[in-house]
Amino acid sequence: MRLSNSYFFTLREDVKNEESKSGNLLVKAGYISKIGSGIYTFLPMGYKVLRNIENVIREEMNKSGAEELLMPSLIPIEYYEKSGRADKFGGTMFKLQDRYDRPYALGPTHEELFTTVAKKCIKSYKDMPFNLYQIANKYRDELRPRFGLIRVREFIMKDAYSFDKDEEGLAKSYQIMKDTYHNIMKRLGLEYRVVEADCGTMGGTLSEEFQAICNIGEDILFYCPFCSYSTNLExxxxxxxxxxxxxxxxxxxxxxxxxxxxxxxxxxxLEKIAKTLVYNIDDVLYAVVIPSSYEINETxxxxxxxxTNISLATKEEVESISSTVGFVGPKDLSIPIIIDEDILKMSNFVIGANQKDYHIININALDFNYDYVADIKLIKEGDLCPKCGKKLIFTKGIxxxxxxxxxxxxxxxxxLNxxxxQNQLKPVVMGCYGIGLARIMASLAEQRATLNNLNWPLVVAPFKVAIIVVNTKDEECLHIAExxxxxxxxxxxxxxxxxERVGIKFNDMELIGIPIKIVIGKNILSNKVEIKYQDETAIIPLNAVKEYLEKIVNNQLL
Ligand SMILES: [Zn+2]
Structure with a gap:
C-alpha cells in the first residue's frame, strides 16, 4: 500500500476516555474508531490485523477437522426460551421486535442454534462425531463496557461445537480443540496460561480458560512456576x-x-479468629464459618x-437468628452451618457469641455443631501450590x-438425540469452544506495546514491512523505493x-508498530538501505534485501 494515496491518519495526542494502553494506542494509531459505548469500527489497518488473527484461527480449526458455517445474529427468541436462557441472560441480551411484534434477540451466544442445526444431521451413532464452527458477531449488553476492545457490546468470536455419542468421544474432541487452541495462541505469539475455570451459566462438567497475561486483565489467576498447576480465583x-x-x-x-x-x-x-457470615442460599439461611485470614469463595x-441464588443475608435476616451483624458465631445457632475444612485444624480460636458486644475465646470445633465441612476459601496472595507446595504466582489475565x-x-x-x-434413544454429548478475536488483538497490543508505540508480531501486523523514503524530493530515491x-x-x-518531514514518518511507523522498517536514506549512495527489526539495525545492499527479509520472516535470523 502506498501511504500517499490511502486512508491513513494518526493522532498526536493521547485519547480521552480510553482507560487502557491498547484502547488508547489502537485509536491513536488509526486502527479502530469508537462509535458508541463498547462499539467500535475497525478501520482498514485494524481490520487487516483482525483478519490476520482470523486466518490463523481458521487454518488451525480447519486442520483440526472442524467445518465452518455461518449462523445469523438475528435470532427468534423462542430458541433461548426452549433452553431456559432467555431469562438467565436477563439484561445482557439485546432484545427487539419485528414489525409484527414478534420477539427476537441479537445472539449473545449460539449453543441453541448449533444444537438445532446438528439435529438435522444426527439420527444415529453413525452420524457422529463432528465439529462445527463459525466466526461471527455476538452481542451482549455489558453493564460497563471498558478497556477498548476488551469489554465491548458487539464483538467477533470464533465459536465451535463438538457432537459426540458419549463422554469418551467428548474427551477426544475436547482434547483436539485444546491442542488446536495451543497452536493458535502460540502462532499468534500470545503470552498465555490455561486455567481451570467455573462452568457458570454455560452448564457442563469441565471448563478451562485461555488467559492472556496482562496487567489490565479483569480476571485474577495464579499459577505455580514449578509444576503445571494454574487456576483462576473462582x-x-x-x-x-x-x-x-x-x-x-x-x-x-x-x-x-x-x-x-x-x-x-x-x-x-487473624488465623486465631473464625468469622461467621450468614448467607441466603436459595431462600434458606446458612451460617458459613472460615478463618478470618480468608474470604469466602461464593462459587x-x-x-x-x-x-442457584446466593447472597449475603440482610441485617434483618441476621437478626432473626442471632444478635446482630458482627457477633454471629456457630455455637447454638438454629440454622445449617457450613465450616471451612481449616476450622477443624484451628485450636483455641475466637468466634462471635451471638450476643451484641461479645465473643467467645478458646473455642474448638468440638464445641459446636456443624452440617457441612468443605473448602470454601477464596485463595489469596501468599498461598502455596496445592500440588507441590511452592508459592503460587498471582497475575491478571484477559x-x-x-x-x-x-x-x-x-x-x-x-x-438432540x-x-x-442397541436402538436406544440417547442425548448427544456436546462440547463448546470460543475465542474472542478482538480480545486477542487487544491482548497482543497490551503485552507487546510500549507506552507510546504498538508492536505487532509479524504474523498479525497489518504490513510486515514499511519502506520509508527519507527525502521524497529526491527522484532517484523515490524510484528505488518504488x-x-x-x-x-x-x-x-x-x-x-x-x-512529510522524516521525523513524522518515523514516528508514525513506530506508533503503528510495523515490525520491519526499511529506510532509504544516505546509505543509498553506496546502494545500501537500513533495515530495522526488533532492536537490530542492519545495513544491507539493495540486491540482498529480499533474501534478508526472507530470513527474518522464516525466523532464521536470530
Ligand atoms: Zn506446583
Missing amino acids: VGTSYPHDYAFEEPKSPELIATPTIDDLSKFLKLP KLQKLLKA EVGNIFKLGTKYSEAIG YMDE DLYNDLKEFDPLLDDRN
Whole structure:
C-alpha cells in the first residue's frame, strides 16, 4: 500500500476516555474508531490485523477437522426460551421486535442454534462425531463496557461445537480443540496460561480458560512456576495451611465492645479468629464459618449446595437468628452451618457469641455443631501450590478463549438425540469452544506495546514491512523505493512516500508498530538501505534485501 494515496491518519495526542494502553494506542494509531459505548469500527489497518488473527484461527480449526458455517445474529427468541436462557441472560441480551411484534434477540451466544442445526444431521451413532464452527458477531449488553476492545457490546468470536455419542468421544474432541487452541495462541505469539475455570451459566462438567497475561486483565489467576498447576480465583485451591496445635482450653465469654479490629483488640493473629457470615442460599439461611485470614469463595459455596441464588443475608435476616451483624458465631445457632475444612485444624480460636458486644475465646470445633465441612476459601496472595507446595504466582489475565465440556445440557433441552448401537434413544454429548478475536488483538497490543508505540508480531501486523523514503524530493530515491516496493510484494509492504518531514514518518511507523522498517536514506549512495527489526539495525545492499527479509520472516535470523 502506498501511504500517499490511502486512508491513513494518526493522532498526536493521547485519547480521552480510553482507560487502557491498547484502547488508547489502537485509536491513536488509526486502527479502530469508537462509535458508541463498547462499539467500535475497525478501520482498514485494524481490520487487516483482525483478519490476520482470523486466518490463523481458521487454518488451525480447519486442520483440526472442524467445518465452518455461518449462523445469523438475528435470532427468534423462542430458541433461548426452549433452553431456559432467555431469562438467565436477563439484561445482557439485546432484545427487539419485528414489525409484527414478534420477539427476537441479537445472539449473545449460539449453543441453541448449533444444537438445532446438528439435529438435522444426527439420527444415529453413525452420524457422529463432528465439529462445527463459525466466526461471527455476538452481542451482549455489558453493564460497563471498558478497556477498548476488551469489554465491548458487539464483538467477533470464533465459536465451535463438538457432537459426540458419549463422554469418551467428548474427551477426544475436547482434547483436539485444546491442542488446536495451543497452536493458535502460540502462532499468534500470545503470552498465555490455561486455567481451570467455573462452568457458570454455560452448564457442563469441565471448563478451562485461555488467559492472556496482562496487567489490565479483569480476571485474577495464579499459577505455580514449578509444576503445571494454574487456576483462576473462582475455583483455585491451595496447599493445606499449617495451624499450630494447642491443647483445648475452656471456652470463655468475653466483652468485645464495638471495635473495628478484633484481631488488634484481642492481640491475636487473624488465623486465631473464625468469622461467621450468614448467607441466603436459595431462600434458606446458612451460617458459613472460615478463618478470618480468608474470604469466602461464593462459587465454591454455590457448588457445594448445588444452589442457584446466593447472597449475603440482610441485617434483618441476621437478626432473626442471632444478635446482630458482627457477633454471629456457630455455637447454638438454629440454622445449617457450613465450616471451612481449616476450622477443624484451628485450636483455641475466637468466634462471635451471638450476643451484641461479645465473643467467645478458646473455642474448638468440638464445641459446636456443624452440617457441612468443605473448602470454601477464596485463595489469596501468599498461598502455596496445592500440588507441590511452592508459592503460587498471582497475575491478571484477559480471557481470550474458553473450552467447555457441555455434556447433555443443551441436547436434552432442545431434544438432540440419537439411536445408539442397541436402538436406544440417547442425548448427544456436546462440547463448546470460543475465542474472542478482538480480545486477542487487544491482548497482543497490551503485552507487546510500549507506552507510546504498538508492536505487532509479524504474523498479525497489518504490513510486515514499511519502506520509508527519507527525502521524497529526491527522484532517484523515490524510484528505488518504488522498485523495492514492487519487488517485495510478497511481504505486503507499506510504502511511506508521503511528502512529510522524516521525523513524522518515523514516528508514525513506530506508533503503528510495523515490525520491519526499511529506510532509504544516505546509505543509498553506496546502494545500501537500513533495515530495522526488533532492536537490530542492519545495513544491507539493495540486491540482498529480499533474501534478508526472507530470513527474518522464516525466523532464521536470530
Ligand atoms: Zn506446583
